[in-house]
Amino acid sequence: MSIAQQLRLAVQQGHFDDVILRANQALEAEHDAHARESILYCLTVSYRQKRQYTDALSAAKRLLEQAPEHARAHQELGYIYLALAQPLDAANGFYHAARHNPALIASWRNLALLHEQAGNQEGAALAQAQLAFLQALPPKLLGAHDLFYDGQIHQAEQLCRSFLSHHKHHPDAMLLLAQIGIQLKVYQDAEFLLESCIELHPNHQKAGIEYLRLLAKMGKFQTVLEIAEQLLKTAPTNTVIRTAKANALVGIGELDAAISIYQELLTENVNQASIYLLLGHALKAQGKQQEAVLAYQQAYNENPSFGDAFWSLANTKTYTFTDSELASMQAIAKDSATSKDDKVHTLFALGKAFEDKKQYADSFDYYQQGNALKQLQYGYNAEFIERQVEEQIRTCTAEFFAMRKDVGCSRTDPIFIVGLPRAGSTLLEQILASHSQVDGTMELHNVMGLVSRLRGQTNRYPDVLPQLQNDYFKQFGEQYIKDSRVYRRGGMFFIDKMPNNFLHIGLIKCMLPHAKIIDARRNPMACCFGGFKQLFGEGQEFTYDLTNIGRYYRAYEKLMAHWDNVLPGYVLRVNNEDVIADLEGQVRRILAFCGLPFEDACLRFHETQRVIKTPSSEQVRQPVNAKGVDLWKHYKAHLTPLKNVLSKVDGSNEGF
Structure with missing residues (x-):
């Protein structure tokens, strides 16, 4: 003991x-x-x-x-x-x-x-x-709630399942088990539980709201709208449901309708800080930078310790903090009473603020503190991605693809852009979306959702792929085309920019054999450090430690080399530095790969008006430039752990 x-x-x-x-x-x-x-x-x-x-x-x-x-x-x-x-x-x-x-x-x-x-x-x-x-609540279920909120997730799950074995459809137990599933990222199971719960107990508002949150997390924004409309029939003034509806409208690009709801909520004087923040995000996605800044400033005026408001200002990539704002942020970061979430957001904002002031040692210190807190929260282990890569290489062989040639959906609509975050994928998306025949969408969750279903409780993906009948792949492809239609605007082609899809190129090839895949690359040190100093809203847990992000990059390189070997010509690699050095040459190369005629608008991509929700939204609304290419070099004294991982495979220094 x-x-x-x-x-x-x-x-x-x-x-x-x-x-x-x-x-x-x-x-x-x-x-x-x-x-x-x-x-x-x-x-x-x-x-x-x-x-x-x-x-x-x-x-x-x-x-x-x-x-x-x-x-x-x-x-x-x-x-x-x-x-x-x-x-x-x-x-x-x-x-x-x-x-x-x-x-x-x-x-x-x-x-x-x-x-x-x-x-x-x-x-x-x-x-x-x-x-x-x-x-x-029954005592056993109350105990399960207590364990859950106390962070003892697996003990809470055992107690909750034990209770449900005797009370099969108890709504609060179903809701708690779904919340546990969400915490454990077993989203498909949680979705089934919540869907069942609101079918059995349509007036259970807490379950309905949790269902909306989960669907939004999974990127199922159209379903969010449908469920929100149902819930609003019995609770028309509910702030949480109306906010969820507005967030879903942002998700499918209906920004004017979303902004209208946010503004209605603000007139009712509820949740002012968080609503101002969401309003700022919508305005930023719409390209209304100055209006977004005012909304973020109003958010921290309503809640002076609101770290996300400060980070959102920093994440515009163009905002300059005043001395007064810096002093407030530093006080928030030092205050032991500051919540962990507010502290993390504020630390990343301070990292960006001191980066802009060219005080790189202080900047790195703040980035490091913020990343350390996030790494502590997630406890990410780099072996996870390395194991996934080995499983893909073992399963998706040349023989595997030879036996499944053209088994999927024959549609040519999708253009996938994959890679690591901060590798220049938003720039490639903006270039392509400037073409008259191409719809820019967003980072779609559809492939990830399919993977989650295939993985199931037994974690059999990708081992399950060779066991599937060929007809399944065609069904998967057709379902993908159908589900992505809500994000499109009538173009012959559309872009799916989910970077993590590089792990699932084998599945994509089987279900959409004629899709185009572009691999966005960038100098490894620049790319990895770019991820390290970016606070992501969801996922990308590997970015919060220099060694972990280096190992992730090496695993990604290894898997992309495998796809090149077993699927020659299926993936086009585009280096960010090449795009900056020769924009027209690379644009022509990309369009030719996609089977698209050259259009001059692709060179004037910064003039294209469209919804952009990634951190690079403002950068791609400017002409191509080399401003951030060598930024990482100002931090190189602090990046030794990253350099060591990137160098040890082939002995190179990756430009260090």
Whole structure:
């Protein structure tokens, strides 16, 4: 039994003096972060139980400096301040506890009481409603909720499944199991659970809202619109559902309709900061840069610690922060009370701000801090991508393709652009989308969704591919064409710019044998560092560590070489540096590969008006230039881990 486990048992037995003595001794020797969290929590509880409130306060604050989202530490603060007759501070502690773990009954009970005493009837009613919900849950299901919010995902899943085995269609249990599935990224299972839940319990609003969120995460924006319309029939004023509808409209490129909904919500004075942020994103995608900036500024005016507002300003790639904004951001980054999410966004924004000031050492320090927090959150392991690449190479051989020649859908519409993020794919998309016969869409999730279905619970993809009947591939291709129609605007061809599709070129070849695939390449050091300093909204977990991103790049190179070997001529490689050096020559080469006649508009791509939602949106609205080509060299003193990975395969320094 570890020291942390021993201390927890001693707390349960009421041996508080012993815990205080042993915990303080253990903290001097213990370096594991999770163990220290547990020890500090036991120490906090013991000091409070001994009514040593000053020491309890100190221990709780030490714990929160290390783990700002530790719900029970915030709850302890609530208890301590309650004992010290500081009701405002107590309410703040219980609020943050309930925010990070909505299953903490004691925090909701105290919040309801404190709000009532302060005359805050609305706050008291909200707390009472959540308290009533929790108290109505069966004990086993309440325990599963508590485990889930406490980060003990697998234990929560076991308890929830055990409960469902005896209560098959319990809506709150179905919802929780779906939420667990989303956390574990088993999206197909979660989607089935939520779809079933709202069919069985059409008035279960929480399940409906979670379903909308999941569908949006999966890129199924048309379905989001359909479900949102259904839910709005019974809840026409619900802010969350209306926001989900607006977000889905952005997803399919109906920006004017989305902006109209955001503006309606702002007139109702609800969720001001987050709605201003979403409005800014829509305006930015529309090319209204200055209006987007004003919306982002209004977002942080509404919520001064709103890290995403600062990051969104930085992510325009053209905004210059004022000294006042920089000071505010630095204060937010240092404040132990700042949430992890706000801190991460602010750190990346500071990295970009100091990059623009050419203070590269400070810039890298902020990028490094932000990436370290994200890496801690995801715990990404580079072996994951390397294993996937080996599985693709083992399965998708030349013989495999020879046996499945032209088995898929014969349509020639799709043009896939693959590669790593920040490799110049948005520029290639903008060039192609400037052609009269080509629709630019976005990073479509359709192939990834199909992969998720094929993978299933047994994780049999890509091993399952040789076992499929040929007719299935044709069906897959036809379904892909059908599902992507909502993003198109009448062109003969359309672009799917999901970079991660490089992993699934074998599947694409089988289901759409006449599709075109373009591999966007860039100097490896520039590409990898570009990913490292970019905070992605979803996915791309490999980018938050220099060694991991280097290993990912090498795995990508290896797989692309395999596709070249077994599918010669199927993929066109386009180097970003070549496009910058010889725009017309590369444009003609790309168009010829796609079977398209040359059009001068492709050289004037920056004049094309269209929806662009990637971080490069403003860069591709300018003529081609070499501004960012060698930016990474200003950081090269800090990039040794990346250089070592990129160099060790062939001994080259990749331009370092």
